[in-house]
Amino acid sequence: MTTSASTALLTDRYELTMIDAALADGTADRRCVFEVFARRLPTGRRYGVLAGTGRLLEAIADFRFGEQELDWLREQSVVSEQTLAYLADYRFRGSITGYAEGELYFPGSPLLVVDATFADGVILETLILSILNYDSAVAAAASRMTSAAGDRPCLEMGSRRAHEAAAVAAARATAVAGFSATSNLEAGRRYGLRTIGTAAHAFTLLHDDERSAFVSQVASAGPGTTLLVDTYDVEQGVITAVDAAGTALGAVRLDSGDLLTVAREVREQLDGLGATGTRIVVSSDLDEYAIAALAVAPVDSYGVGTSVVTGSGAPTCGMVYKLVLREGSDGHMHAVAKASAGGKSSVGGHKVAGRRIEHGLATEEVVVLSPDSDVPALHQIAEVDELRPLHVPLVVDGVVDPTYTGAEGVRRAAERHAASRLELPRAAWRLSAGDAAIPTEIITV
Amino acid sequence: MTTSASTALLTDRYELTMIDAALADGTADRRCVFEVFARRLPTGRRYGVLAGTGRLLEAIADFRFGEQELDWLREQSVVSEQTLAYLADYRFRGSITGYAEGELYFPGSPLLVVDATFADGVILETLILSILNYDSAVAAAASRMTSAAGDRPCLEMGSRRAHEAAAVAAARATAVAGFSATSNLEAGRRYGLRTIGTAAHAFTLLHDDERSAFVSQVASAGPGTTLLVDTYDVEQGVITAVDAAGTALGAVRLDSGDLLTVAREVREQLDGLGATGTRIVVSSDLDEYAIAALAVAPVDSYGVGTSVVTGSGAPTCGMVYKLVLREGSDGHMHAVAKASAGGKSSVGGHKVAGRRIEHGLATEEVVVLSPDSDVPALHQIAEVDELRPLHVPLVVDGVVDPTYTGAEGVRRAAERHAASRLELPRAAWRLSAGDAAIPTEIITV
Known part of the structure; x- marks a missing residue:
């Protein structure tokens, strides 16, 4: 159960067919920047909680195609032999920066920035979104519960109301958001959580x-x-x-x-x-x-089941994974974005983010955008007073930072969450429906 | 990925601590009958769809404790050495009957009946409910979509909005409810589904x-x-x-x-x-x-994502797993039930069910109850005219019927679902909120 298994087919067919065409036409190696963000929070929610990053980093390390996976793809004629050869050698060689797990987010926050070739980056889309969308939905609900519970412990008991593997992730996500223990034994074993029952x-x-x-x-x-x-x-x-x-x-x-x-x-x-x-x-x-x-x-304590593992009315987040910057045939990087239609537009360009903290309280999410540039603007955040930088390096040239994974990752995420929540204006803690606790400002440099 | 892994720790700690105490006091071997049912349908829904049975049968076959699982339980002092020895030898030796996968259900339908010793049966509670609650939630939503779509194919594309392993189960559950294809490659491989994208x-x-x-x-x-x-x-x-x-x-x-x-x-x-x-x-x-x-x-066709994998407003079912009959110290079988409080009561006793079909249309769910008896009343259903028996044997003395598992299981479930849905009065197909399409009558014999 704890042994690593290939996560390579936990993906949508179109990721592979896109790579198939891009390898054939020579664009597969173009450098690309993909961004994860949510266009909006669930109705009435005042903040989101990023969770699942540690699980994602573990899953990326396991994202290799074995004989069985390749045989099935060949048998089904999903992709060409050229693509099968690419997949056989695949391991993620790019870099990923992002919000630390447990961090709060708001509409438009650039939660994860993946810098890789098109093929290396696009293939992870489904896996990234599956993990972050589910875990963050649970963590956001759990955070409202732990804030409502105050000093009284919340205990996660919802395994039976979620898919059996999702239940393990849910237990982990509630720990990120301050739950004290879980009934789920596998979550206890895998992430060092206290188990109860x-x-x-x-x-x-x-x-x-x-x-x-x-x-x-x-x-x-x-x-x-x-x-x-x-x-x-x-x-x-x-x-x-x-x-x-x-x-x-x-x-x-x-x-x-x-x-x-x-x-x-x-x-x-x-x-x-x-x-x-x-x-x-x-x-x-x-x-x-x-x-x-x-x-x-x-x-003295609250045992919570159904509502936390189903996100208390918001069972998934609307996070998307969009290509925002890519190399052109001219060798330069270009910001790209789908044209607006039905609220599905996005903002092209590489972004970094910081949270403005005044007198200890968050007042604004600041997103710094560098259009048509491949120079990360991280230093520009660090130079601005009162902006707490939000992006941390998670994967550098294919190498995962292990301190964000496993039991240590969960502990760090829980600390990050508690500290970030304390920065929020108190109105953000209210359970009643409201707008995002702080506005997001995009600054183009 | 497709290799069998232990599912034994995908469970709640209290299952094991109950067994620990029952082994010590001598009640662990008492014969017990557990029942899965839902007290109600999600608000406004006219029918439920049972899904996940095939996955459950596969998971029960994998439900063995290996060295790693036992070592962790020992290290955490979850249970005694006596219990560890029991777990080391565990394999499910009981029998399970239930509604065929894909079948419709209504409040109180006895969906699964597990006949085993207390220890053998109680240990499966969390796994059974996790699988059936999630898969059935997806199938119920999917069934409303395929009925709304009529002859036009529905395509499942929701992997990115669900936990990455839940996504595979969701794709499978939509196939049970009539979806034509899925974007999820692992679901395609595991269950022989057509993949698209x-x-x-x-x-x-x-x-x-x-x-x-x-x-x-x-x-x-x-x-x-x-x-x-x-x-x-x-x-x-x-x-x-x-x-x-x-x-x-x-x-x-x-x-x-x-x-x-x-x-x-x-x-x-x-x-x-x-x-x-x-x-x-x-x-x-x-x-x-x-x-x-x-x-x-x-x-010409509909690609459906978020709403189907999250159950379109009902992301889990309220199915519960209750002890309804057990051997007493007198050696006889006794119907048992929790006392009523806050709508959490249940009806003790072994039950079998049939659906009354008149002129080709379902008019009533008939549940035959034999209190304080260990004699299954299956023959009593078969003897009544116009009652279509709903229970089929799924596991007999620990042996799983393989025709309900794998790709064959999904095909059979889809056929069952289509046929059962055709029996419903047409009002049941309406998307608007309503009551259960047919009433459930409990007959005590």
Whole structure:
């Protein structure tokens, strides 16, 4: 499961047919700059959260065509023998800069800038967008939940509501946005996340009575475990739980009913039984709004499932991957863009970005555009006071920076996210629908 | 990529901790029946579509714990040595019956019935739900699109808007619901689906002018290819396309703008140029409503992306996996169910289902319940006139029926779906919000 597998066919057929034609006509080696950006945020959202970068860097390293992949492409006559030979040797040799994982973004933010030959760069389009669009959708929802939860931990429990591999990525993305733990074991193993979970209603129902189930669980997991007390009657469940585990019982979980009311009753009951240190975990269709509404309830942590893994109403981001600059037959670099129609236009040219920070608060996203130039303008950002540079080198001449991958990558991304969110004006934390928290300004140099 | 990898850690931690306690207290071997069902359909939907069964059967066959998985569980102290030994030997030895893949379902339909020991059955909960919830969400959306499209083919192009592995499953699920082809290469390889795709705007932008791009594409792919004509000016693009490919040009694709108007203009233009056989493919944020609105436009096929892979507003199904019957300490089987609270109740007992068909049309979902009995009531369905039995054996004593897996499984599921949808009263095909197309009746025998 953890062994590297080829990611090369996780792509759209047209990437390969474009390379096929470009290799034949001699344009495949033209130097190109591709950019990932989102034209807009989901309706009402005030900021986006970039996530998935670490996974993407791992996937790019695995992006090689093996015998099996090549045989299938040949058998299906997808591309010519010339192209098969190119694919057989493929490894990404270009460079990628981008926003650090966990960073916030706004409409037009140049999230990833891929500098490579046309063939080397275009082939990654689908993989890049699949990973960033899904992971960022989950992280954006998760960030609203952790901000609504304040100091109380959020626990990710949504695996069953997402594709089984997406569930692992979702758990990772929630960690980027401040979740404390996940129920998903593979995510725990792969990214060093803390895993949690004790028992479902089925465990209580399996036993002849609730007491037998609780006694068994405490015997196996110790009194510090979390007992699920709402299979039959909550009030009786709490009595039985404290009876079975003693007042050292770690926590009780409530997974149904009117959580606000029930949590209060259970807290009072636990305190009355002397279990004053026993925590209350709630779960049951929680989203950021339900979490906010439970702020006044004596709840210790939130288990979140469906809504976080499906992006809480925005299950994907609208990120696109566009060619913005390319070498022409004249050997010079030229800014390029699709003509406007139905809101699908883009801005050609190589871009770098910085966030203007005044008195510790973000006020503007500044995108510096160098049209018709292949000179990165990164230094121009660094020279401007109050602009925090947003682009970092992720891949240099085909070599991935490993500090953005694996468990270390997730830790760094979570730190980046927390720090960047603190820079936002407080209005940006509101859950109600609003505009992007800060405007994006494009400066042409 | 196609090699089997362990799916064993794609699960929630609590499945393993429940087994840990049950092995210690002697209940792990109790015979249990688990049931998958959905309490409701997404708001306004008239039917659900079961998809993912074939993938699930493949995943169950791969559900083995290897050295790496066991080492990690030991290192993390997730379970005891006794449980590790159980997991090391694990393979699913129980039996599963269920609705055939592609079948329609309604609230309360007993979609999957797992008959196994507690430990053997409970461990599959997360995997079963992850696969069925995602794939069925995509299939349900896809079915609305193919019914809106009528005889015109729907093409799946949404990989970039879904997790990269979910994208493969999504392509498969759309095929179950009648899509004709997919852009996703891995889905093509794994499930024998037809793959499609020619070029993106980047290919045109790469070249010095549109004409060079079209000439190159035709040279590489032949005149039967599909040329994307909306990078600059559509009218000029069509002229250039026919000029480059001749009147034998296969198709033009429109990916932006007001498709209804533009398709009419382009059809007229193509016919005027003598390219009367050249088809028009449209794509650009299509969903079932946009497809329906384009019924009057001279469009030949629909490319669908974001909306289908995200379930068109319902990105997951609410399917749950509940223990409904289990052996007690008395050696007898007992129906069990969580007490009602907040709509989370379920109906205990082993169930089988049939659909009442009158004059060729479905009128009712009939669920036959045998409480406190371990005798399957399948024969009782078969004996009733006009009831089409819905349950088929999928796994018998640990042996998977291979005809439901792989490419054959997808073909059979697509046939099942088409036939079942034809049985629905025509009102069920409407896209507007409504109730479940037929009621579900539970009969206790």
